[in-house]
Amino acid sequence: MNVTLHVWRQKQGAGKGRMVRYEARNVSEDMSFLEMLDVVNEELIEKGEEPIAFDHDCREGICGMCGFMINGVAHGPVPGTTVCELHMRHFKDGDDLYIEPWRARAFPVIKDLVVNRSAFDRIIAAGGYISVSTGSAPDGNAIPVPKEKAERAMDAAACIGCGACVAACPNAAAALFTGAKITHLAMLPQGAPERPQRALKMVLQMKEEMFGHCTNIGECEAVCPKQISIEVIARMNHDFIRASWSEREAPYRADQPAGEPSAGGCQ
Amino acid sequence: MELDAKIPSGPIEKRWERHRFNLKLVNPANKRKYNIIVVGSGLAGGSASATLAELGYNVHCFFFQDSPRRAHSIAAQGGINAAKNYQNDGDSIYRLFFDTVKGGDFRSRESNVYRLAEISLNIIDQCVAQGVPFAREYGGALANRSFGGAQVSRTFYARGQTGQQLLLGAYQALMRQVEAGKVKLYPRTEMLDLVVIDGRARGIVTRNLITGEIRSHVADAVVLGTGGYGNAYYLSTNAKGSNATAIWRAYKRGALFANPCFTQIHPTCIPVTGEYQSKLTLMSESLRNDGRIWVPLKKGDKRAANEIPHEERDYYLERRYPSFGNLVPRDVASRNAKAICDEGRGVGESGFGVYLDFADAIHRLGRHTIEERYGNLFDMYRSITGEDPYNTPMRIYPAIHYTMGGLWVDYNLMSTIPGLYVIGEANFSDHGANRLGASALMQGLADGYFVLPYTIGDYLAGTKLDKTGTDHPAFQEAEANVRCITDRLLKVNGTRTVDSFHRELGKLLWEYCGMSRTAEGLKYALGKIPELREQFWKDVKVLGGSKELNQSLEKAGRVADYFELGELICLDALTRNESCGGHFREEYQTADGEALRNDEDYSYAAAWQYQGEGVEPVLHKERLEFEYVHPSQRSYK
Structure with missing residues (x-):
């Protein structure tokens, strides 16, 4: 052809x-x-x-x-x-x-079709992890994880960080990407201790990077090559709002970003 | 040169523990005074960077992709082995050790393999704590499956995306250290030379792939976790960017390259469809648990699979290996497929393919069960080929998948250049002549999380390093060398594209140093490769400049290295006059056509030392001792 x-x-x-x-x-x-x-x-x-x-x-x-x-x-x-x-x-x-x-x-x-997506790395650096250093882990079976939760964590963790969600969104929001990582870790007992701070830091970093706001259009879910559900955005909003309330004593403010904006980037 | 592998003495179960005690420690307050360069951000490089930073070292992590999360470890499907014995089926550290040494066809180092099996337990614990969503049982315990013909269930997995999830775990640990200011990332940056000062690795020279800037970086130690060199063959299951340049340039600076001819060919990949084919896609080995492999009995039978009656099919693996059938190890399955296709009985348009048929399994277990077990793989197959494997058999053909060879390292994972460490697939030590399924992820993480962070401290604590800077003549010389290569490539301005040369080299290697090799064929290839290389340097066409994003220039540099590496692969294969694991020399086979080892003469790791352009490298032999697992002939009849 x-x-x-x-x-x-x-x-x-x-x-x-x-x-x-x-x-x-x-x-x-x-x-x-x-x-x-x-x-x-x-x-x-x-x-x-x-x-x-x-x-x-x-x-x-x-x-x-x-x-x-x-x-x-x-x-x-x-x-x-x-x-x-x-x-x-x-x-x-x-x-x-x-x-x-x-x-x-x-x-x-x-250049041409190549774009710089390092903003995604900085969102993860802001809190998209469980703080556990090498060597300090208990036995793998010490904490049971219900099958259902593990499956839902995996559904969200399947994100490949390609950026299609941002490209498809009329607001250029990174909510599906950020929500996917927040959901992956929120589903697991290991992720529970840092859950509120994680949502706060990642969402604030997302704003810092000049991504737009999610207005529930759903284009992101439609183009996601891993078919991540828009439900992860609801989970992100839930965790963020809850944390904004419960973590009020030590507020995170936009003018005190969680990390240097350039922390995840180039030399 | 005397190769000292620094293997500890004593009973094998105690070696690593005792060795760790004997390693010197760096005072916690002093760790922050050391700078360590890590090249590569995959399972090995990513986990090492994170762990070294947690310990307090300053880490500089370099990778050619735009994010550390994209390293090719991400594509591993099947799983990761660990001797947890959660299934109570008789697994143990010793059994995993035994299986790995035997599976490697007695060409690996026992002490390293034992340590790997020991550490496998810690890896799973660490990954679970990081939030890797491993498959679970209903009660919440970790699930396991058996893999690659193992007799116990010791493989942990996260759907068909185990590599992805383990890598994301390491990546997240790494990004935590980036946030903490302990790791500096250098994305889209390629290492193009190693700098050795007073016999020690003291830094690297890189090219920024966006700006083209050539820059020197000084460090107290350099770690390479840059993966394998399967892309020398052009078509492989590796990512397009995976390359050998970092280890190759280190080789040219004096690091020995071990067992380059030990390459693994995976039997279940989607066949090539045309000249434009850019890479091959692996279909997980687990498919062989339920699929039956066959070809038509008659040569040149072009009927559709469904029209060929049962009695006119040859289920050749079941016929030749009645007890293992379709589950024979990777090397055996691959060689048989090639032999059948060379006979002219291959299927598909090209004739280079065999059927992997699920009709019987669907009939026996129902479509639903097959969907549950392999649904995502079937979908992937359909999207690539446009054929529905529920109705027509899959077509598969072997492809280069993994390279067991790599830079020679001692028990501490240090190369022959002091201060240069090599981890993961980039080194040679743990898999011998054949790697077992679900062991690559295990090795990458073992090296990065649990071995290197200890052993590198011993080097740093015990070595007095003079202060040096990028103005040192060795850095200036390396920078000049890199600029020279880049300029030379741009100046040729010939008529042929980089890819056309790479394809031609790949075909040579695949034909003469692929699944089966002969002295005659290898000699032919050794004559052809230098000719082709000469043409490359006379006629390659690289457009654009050096001060910008120039993907042709990146490829050209890598292909230039593949020409030299390809020659070494063939030379090593020619020198090893035996068959073992993935290295099958047609002259050396049993009466049934199985690999015939020669333990008396070839029970060694072949470590090659560079002697300069156009000069044959020198072979050094590290004798392998087998005190625990005694060499025996593998049989899968």
Whole structure:
């Protein structure tokens, strides 16, 4: 099949980019979307044109490195799928495909389809963990965890941190991402001691990073390649509100962020 | 060079405990005066960074992805072994040790393997405490499954995403230390050289993948947790970015490279569909518990699977190995698949595939049970191939998956360069010639959480390091070397893309140093690779500049290293005149076509020392002693 690509090309450091048209010829339906781009890139290099930069790594839908918009939908038209696992058989001969990077104030474009998602790392650094140092753990079976709770924790923990939720959200909110980590740890007895502080710190960091506010639109859940349920946002709000009340004696204020904003970032 | 593995003496159960007592300690107040560089943020590098920081060291953690959470450990599906004996089925540390030594076909170091089995218990405890959502029984206890033909249930798992969950545990522990100011992260940064001063590892030179800045970093010790080198073969189950550059450049600075030809080929991957194929996807080994492997009896039978009647099918594993059947170890299953396809009986368009059929299991257990056991794997298969494995058999073919070889390390995980430590898949020590399923995660975390943090203290406490800075001539020389390679790659301006060269190299390695090897084939490859490398340096086309994000340039540097490494892999395979584990030399097999070891002459780890460009490296042998598990011929008949 043949498809026409319209790809966002943005030089590094440039404030603006533009859509550039490419023809992808003789595309096999067994190719993944990224393999189709590989072939386009090989042809570009042979012609002496710079290849399209895009992030990718494991190419089996688990590392969370890849992701861009295809015709306005994060990770493309197939639900529960990252672009690396999306295959060309889902497209038709003659299709026009518009490919753009994640767009959010918190995810600045680096080049072409590559964006900077280090804000996610800083949200985790603010409190997305259980404070247990190596060597201090009791026996694995010392604290029973009900199967049901473990399963729900796992549902939330399946998040791959790709950023599709932010890209799809009209507010560019990171609520699904943050809620998923809060829910994963809140479901487990091991996560209980720090549960209130965790919600406070992570939510405040999310705001610090200039993500928008969640208004329950649900686009995030619709595009999430791991189909994380929007319920995690309700859990996050619950924990945050509860903690804001119960932890009043030692309030966390936005002007005293939980950590240096740059703590999780680059050198 | 005399290789001293520093293996402690005494009964094997007491060695690690005694050794730990004998290790020197760094005073808690002094730890913050030390800077440690960790390259890699996977299970090994991530867990080491977090733990070293908890102890009080200043850690600098480098990785090429945008976040430490993306390291390729994340893709491990099946599980992690631990000798907890929670199932009361007779497991023990000794049994896990025994299975691992035997599974490695008697080419690993007993003391290291015993320590690994011992530490497996602590790993599970640690991960549970971190909030890793392992599978549970209804009563709330941890669930286990048996894996890879083990006779006990000792594998802990989190659905089909065990690697992901363990890595997120390590990542979260790491981010806690970032928040505490004890770890500094260097995302999208690639190590391109090791700096050795007065014979000790004192730092690295990196390239920032966004700005292109070449920079030196000074430290008191350097730790490499950079994973395996399976991508030398181009098509593998590794992530696209996984590469050998860090360990290769360390090799060129004097670290010995051990057993490079010990590569593991996983039998159940989705077959290649065309030239554009960029990587191979693994389907968990657990599928072989219920799937039956077969091919048509007749050559070139192009009928659809469902149209081939039972009596015209060859269930070749069940036929050849009646007692293990479809559950023979990875190397045996892989070799048989290749042999069948080479005969012309492979299935699928390319002819490089065999069927893995669930029809009988669905008939016997019902679709629901199969869905429960393998639902996510079936979905993944369907999304990649467009075929429904509930109705048509899966097609599978072996692929490069893991590399047992790596930089040589002693019992303390230190390489032959003092101050340079190597952990996880990047080192060579624990899996011998074949790794058992669910053992890679165990080793990565054992090294990072529980071994390195002790042993590195001994080095730091016992070594007087002179103050040095990035203005030292050794740093200047290494920076110049890195700039030289980068500039050279950009200047060639030939006609062929990096990938086209990489594909060609990969095909050579796969053909002549893949599942089965012959002296003749290896000699041919050893003649071809240098020719291809020469062409690469004359005709590769890398566009763009060095001062920006340039993915072709990144790839080109890695492929340049694969050419040299590929040669060493073949040389090692040619020198090892025996078959063992994943290394199968056709000249050395039993009458039934099984691997024939030669313990008298080859019971050693082959450690290669770099001698300069174009000069054959020197082989050093570390003799392996088997005091506890006595070598025997593996048989799965």
